[in-house]
Amino acid sequence: MAATSATPTLARGEGVTRQFDYWWTVYKRTWKGSVISSFVSPIFYVLAMGVLLGGFIDGDPEQLEGATSYLAFIVPGLVAAHAMQTAVGEMTYPVMGMIKWQRVYDSMLATPLRVRDLVGAHLLFVLFRLLVTCAVFMLVVAPFGLFETWWGVALAYLGQVLVGMAFAALTFAFSVRLKSEAGFGVFFRLVVFPLFLFSGAFFPIANLGDFGAWVARLTPLWHGVNLSRMFLVDNVDWSLAAVNVAVLVSLAVVGYLFAVTGLTKRLVR
Amino acid sequence: MAILTPVQATSLLVQRNYITYKASWKLFLTGFLEPVFYLLSIGIGVGALIDTFEFNGQVIPYAEFVAPGMLAASAFNGALIDSTYNVFFKLKYDKLYDQMLATPLSTSDIARGEIAWGQLRGGTYSAAFLLVMLAMDLISSWWAVLALPAVLLIGFAFSAVCMALTTWMKSWQDFDKITLAQLPLFLSRLRSSRSPRSRAGCSGSSSARRSTAVSCSAGSSPPAPSPGRARCRSATSS
Numbered sequence: 001m002a003a004t005s006a007t008p009t010l011a012r013g014e015g016v017t018r019q020f021d022y023w024w025t026v027y028k029r030t031w032k033g034s035v036i037s038s039f040v041s042p043i044f045y046v047l048a049m050g051v052l053l054g055g056f057i058d059g060d061p062e063q064l065e066g067a068t069s070y071l072a073f074i075v076p077g078l079v080a081a082h083a084m085q086t087a088v089g090e091m092t093y094p095v096m097g098m099i100k101w102q103r104v105y106d107s108m109l110a111t112p113l114r115v116r117d118l119v120g121a122h123l124l125f126v127l128f129r130l131l132v133t134c135a136v137f138m139l140v141v142a143p144f145g146l147f148e149t150w151w152g153v154a155l156a157y158l159g160q161v162l163v164g165m166a167f168a169a170l171t172f173a174f175s176v177r178l179k180s181e182a183g184f185g186v187f188f189r190l191v192v193f194p195l196f197l198f199s200g201a202f203f204p205i206a207n208l209g210d211f212g213a214w215v216a217r218l219t220p221l222w223h224g225v226n227l228s229r230m231f232l233v234d235n236v237d238w239s240l241a242a243v244n245v246a247v248l249v250s251l252a253v254v255g256y257l258f259a260v261t262g263l264t265k266r267l268v269r
Numbered sequence: 270m271a272i273l274t275p276v277q278a279t280s281l282l283v284q285r286n287y288i289t290y291k292a293s294w295k296l297f298l299t300g301f302l303e304p305v306f307y308l309l310s311i312g313i314g315v316g317a318l319i320d321t322f323e324f325n326g327q328v329i330p331y332a333e334f335v336a337p338g339m340l341a342a343s344a345f346n347g348a349l350i351d352s353t354y355n356v357f358f359k360l361k362y363d364k365l366y367d368q369m370l371a372t373p374l375s376t377s378d379i380a381r382g383e384i385a386w387g388q389l390r391g392g393t394y395s396a397a398f399l400l401v402m403l404a405m406d407l408i409s410s411w412w413a414v415l416a417l418p419a420v421l422l423i424g425f426a427f428s429a430v431c432m433a434l435t436t437w438m439k440s441w442q443d444f445d446k447i448t449l450a451q452l453p454l455f456l457s458r459l460r461s462s463r464s465p466r467s468r469a470g471c472s473g474s475s476s477a478r479r480s481t482a483v484s485c486s487a488g489s490s491p492p493a494p495s496p497g498r499a500r501c502r503s504a505t506s507s
Contacts, residue, residue: 036445056331057318070318182293189299197310207317 015117016124019108023125038133042082043140049202050074050144065204066235072146076156076229077201079137083164084221086133088192090126091171092184098122099176105267115264119256123168130164148234156231159244163224166248169255170220176262195221200229223247272373275381281374282382283389301394304343305401308336336407341420343398344391348424351387352432353444360436384428391424392417 010018054070067073098104108118134157147153174187198208199221205213216222223244230236273281290297316322316331324334359365366379395417402408438444 033445053315056322057315058320063318182296185293185296186299189296189302193303194306197306198314202310203314203318207314 010112010114010117015113016120018113019117019121023121023128027125027128038082038086039136039140042078042137046071046075046078046141046144049078061235063204065229065233067229067233071144072233073204073229074202075141075144075146076232077225079134079141079156080160080163080224080228081196081199081201081221082137083130083134083160083224084167084195085192086129087126087164087168088171088188090129091168092175092187093181095122095172095175096178096181096184099263099266105263109267115268116260119172119259119263123165123172123256126168127161127165130161130168134160134164147232152231152234152236156228159224159227159231159248162245162248162252163221163227166220166224166251166255169252169259171255173255173258173262176259176266195219200225220248220251273378275378278374278378279381279385282369282379283386286382286386297390300390301343301397304339304394304398307342308332308339308401308405312336312339332405333407333409336402336405337416340395340398340402340416341423343394344420344424345427348387348391348428349431351390352383352428353435356383356432356435357438357441357444380432384425384432387428388421388425391428392421395420395424 050071054074057070059067059069059072061068064070064073099106105118109115138153138157175184178184198212199205199216199219201221205216205222208216227241227244227248230241312332312335316335319331322329322331322334366376369379370376399408399413399417402413
């Protein structure tokens, strides 16, 4: 709308950095609400699935993609899946709110900020959320003694944040095209939830059969789960890791571009 | 003042819900898929990792062990979301109940109607899930039909309690307390997973984010599948 008529121009990157204080204020006001869903419940999940159900499962590295226990197998997958959920959660209703309910994007666009600045700043905020959430998750599971090498932990962490960012960008692109929030319910049930269950977080994708395993390999979450797990259980196939990273980075870039074009069409016309 | 009998009032409420849900039938339909996905993932996928699973002295496949619990979960999905998020939304934002109370309907009519609707929805999911179990050969006796009333009873109990709790809720943030209360339930159930009596509730993870989500109007609230959503893989084998 007003974006085109703005006279003062912003230097490269300035449009993004100018929104730091906005997102910081949002975070200061909302972080408490995310404590239970982001930090407490994942840990209960680790205990219930990993420790209790894991007690019934033999720690056979052959069957568990190199992990020596089911707990060691499931934790890397859960953190990656948690990154996906955090990203998707930040990019569905909040984005719809910014566009449709509170119209914050509209007011931002009435300033010299451009669409790509809004998208960039919002994604940076999600990056920050992912960095914090995954770090806390990893710190909390650290006492279980699952981590093999320090560099593996660091690389797995980066993989988790990366898969989160790929989902953030893709979900952003989806949300800006959605006219009504009713689509989110179906999106959660038919996309996010099946991804969560069948992308190798809970069981090796080999258990899905040949065809199922290939379908699973095509899902973005599997690439993140695989990165996270390979590095945490110290069973690294570097060429596969390179493929995983390449896929996730390209998805993040594609998602970003589609988010920018979608939001431009919707708000600037 | 008594123009309507309780039965008439209840059926009016049910009818009202039926009409609104017709508009969001996709949400209604996909709600049934959740426990099926869970069964395929945890029951079959994780179950493949478990060689022998002992239940009451009998060795059974893990899928057969968790499926009845997921049957209960499918009823929860319908009943619990209806009686918490949806009731809260209608109470606070839609002011739907205020409008109803301006008619000859009474508060107990509303409670009866909403819970009856939740039961119908939960019962539909459970019946469909039983058919899936039958198709997957996870049912070994005709007595399984009795699981349906058992699941309805659990659903009724949770609907009633959760609807009562919801009337005290002030904001979406309060829903985190429900999550918190249900997590230990979930855990204690898994720990005693060999006992056929244990059970737990499914919690909807409520993040503060959802406070921006004016989402639950007609359909169910979105089932954000965070790890925190304590799903019910309970051993409510009835």
